[in-house]
Every structure is written in C-alpha cells, then in structure tokens.
Amino acid sequence: xxxxxxxxxxxxxxxxxxxxxxxxxxxxxxxxxxxxxxxxxxxxxxxxxxxxxxxxxxxxxxxxxxxxxxxxxxxxxxxxxxxxxxxxxxxxxxxxxxxxxxxxxxxxxxxxxxxxxxxxxxxxxxxxxxxxxxxxxxxxxxxxxxxxxxxxxxxxxxxxxxxxxxxxxxxxxxxxxxxxxxxxxxxxxxxxxxxxxxxxxxxxxxxxxxxxxxxxxxxxxxxxxxxxxxxxxxxxxxxxxxxxxxx
Numbered sequence: 001x002x003x004x005x006x007x008x009x010x011x012x013x014x015x016x017x018x019x020x021x022x023x024x025x026x027x028x029x030x031x032x033x034x035x036x037x038x039x040x041x042x043x044x045x046x047x048x049x050x051x052x053x054x055x056x057x058x059x060x061x062x063x064x065x066x067x068x069x070x071x072x073x074x075x076x077x078x079x080x081x082x083x084x085x086x087x088x089x090x091x092x093x094x095x096x097x098x099x100x101x102x103x104x105x106x107x108x109x110x111x112x113x114x115x116x117x118x119x120x121x122x123x124x125x126x127x128x129x130x131x132x133x134x135x136x137x138x139x140x141x142x143x144x145x146x147x148x149x150x151x152x153x154x155x156x157x158x159x160x161x162x163x164x165x166x167x168x169x170x171x172x173x174x175x176x177x178x179x180x181x182x183x184x185x186x187x188x189x190x191x192x193x194x195x196x197x198x199x200x201x202x203x204x205x206x207x208x209x210x211x212x213x214x215x216x217x218x219x220x221x222x223x224x225x226x227x228x229x230x231x232x233x234x235x236x237x238x239x240x241x242x243x244x245x246x247x
Contacts, residue, residue, distance in 0.1 A: 003215070003238055006222055007042055007218075007238065008041075008231070010045040011046055011047075029053060030053070032046070033065075037065055041234055043068045043097060044066075045069070047073075048069045048090050050069075051090055066097055068099060069095045070098075070101070071086050074177075076100075077106070084121060096132065098126055098134070100122050107150060115153070123162065124161070132171070135170070136173045138175055154170075170204050171207045173206070174197065177211075188208075188210015189221065190211065191220070194226060207230060208228070212230075213237070215240050215241075218231075
C-alpha cells in the first residue's frame with residue numbers, strides 16, 4: 001500500500017523546543033516542504049508563522065501538496081475569539097487546512113455549551129473559506145467515555161449545522177503529540193482510541209496523530225478507517241523504517 005496520500009508530514013516545534021535559531025528552524029521547514037513535494041505527501045503541517053513560506057514554495061513547484069497549520073496549539077484553552085482570529089490569519093497566509101485544538105478541558109469541567117459553540121464557529125469559518133478543519137481532542141488527556149463523548153459531540157454539531165457534502169471536510173483528530181504524560185508514556189493515537197473515535201465520529205473522518213512510528217502501524221490505522229496520519233517522521237515511515245521517538 002502506498003500511504004503517501006494519507007500523510008500529513010509534520011513539524012510543530014517552537015524555537016525553544018527545537019533548540020534552533022530562526023534561520024535554522026526555517027531550514028528545517030524548508031527541508032520538510034521540499035521532501036513533501038518530492039514524495040507527494042498529502043500535506044505539510046507546520047506552525048502558523050511558517051505558512052506563507054511553505055505555500056510559496058509549493059506554488060513555485062506547481063505541487064499539489066497542501067499546507068496545514070495548528071490553531072491554539074497545543075493547549076486549546078484560548079477564547080473562541082482568539083482561535084477564530086488566529087485561524088483567519090492562517091487562511092489569509094495561505095493555509096489549506098486548520099487543525100484546531102478543541103477546548104477539551106472546558107468540556108471536562110462541564111462547559112458543554114462553550115465547547116459546542118467553539119466547534120460550530122470554528123467549523124463555519126473553515127467551511128466558509130473552503131478549508132478542511134480538524135478538531136484535536138487529545139485522547140491521552142481523556143477517559144474512554146470522554147473520547148466517545150467528544151467524538152459524538154463534534155459529529156452532532158456538524159450534522160446539525162452543516163450540509164452533508166461538507167462532512168468529509170471536518171475531521172476528528174486524536175492528538176497534538178505535545179501532551180506531557182507521566183514517565184514519557186505514549187501520548188498519541190492508539191488502536192483502541194482510534195476505534196472509539198471512528199465508531200462515534202462517523203460519518204466525519206478521523207486523523208490519527210502521534211505514536212504512529214512504523215509503516216506497519218500506519219497501514220494498520222488506514223485499514224481501521226483513518227483518512228489521515230500525522231507524523232514528524234514521514235519519510236522514515238513510508239520508507240519502511242522505524243522511529244523510536246517523536247510525533
């Protein structure tokens with residue numbers, strides 16, 4: 001199976017996280033984009049400040065690779081207004097896809113209406129601008145019951161307010177890959193969490209992100225039914241290698 005069309009090749013570290021200066025960080029992004037163009041990956045997923053650079057490179061190369069970015073990453077606890085402002089700027093800079101971190105903590109604290117309003121307004125903004133949106137629920141921070149509830153809630157908001165033709169443009173995504181777990185335990189997608197998401201988000205598509213570190217794991221996720229896979233080691237995975245650490 002050629003999995004390249006499922007791959008969101010990802011680099012989301014800040015300067016402090018990477019230990020690089022601005023020029024070095026930009027070089028990493030440039031290399032990521034060049035690799036994605038060469039390998040025909042579906043998308044490059046980068047931080048908002050790098051969107052314009054990536055978009056121009058892809059346009060210059062006449063490539064079909066898409067540019068994605070993250071919104072309110074990685075905590076997801078900003079106001080709805082702040083998220084929409086960040087998303088609008090990313091759209092203006094040329095982003096094709098927006099991966100929002102949903103306010104899962106608000107949901108866990110009982111603010112269900114705030115959560116639903118965020119999903120509705122973010123989705124409406126993306127669809128009005130013909131963009132794909134993915135809602136990151138951060139499975140490792142949730143119980144199984146909460147994974148089921150959040151997946152179903154996002155689905156219900158979309159089904160109640162959007163056209164059926166738009167369902168395929170609204171994803172539920174497993175993880176940021178940046179959540180701090182005890183003892184550096186895995187912080188991304190698992191088979192169990194993805195199955196719960198697929199069963200409860202359908203007909204919305206699902207993206208598996210984090211902890212997919214081999215070709216075999218990626219293929220298994222695709223066979224389960226995911227439509228995208230986020231990884232910071234795209235080339236190694238599609239080439240059959242194994243990644244020990246990272247997103």
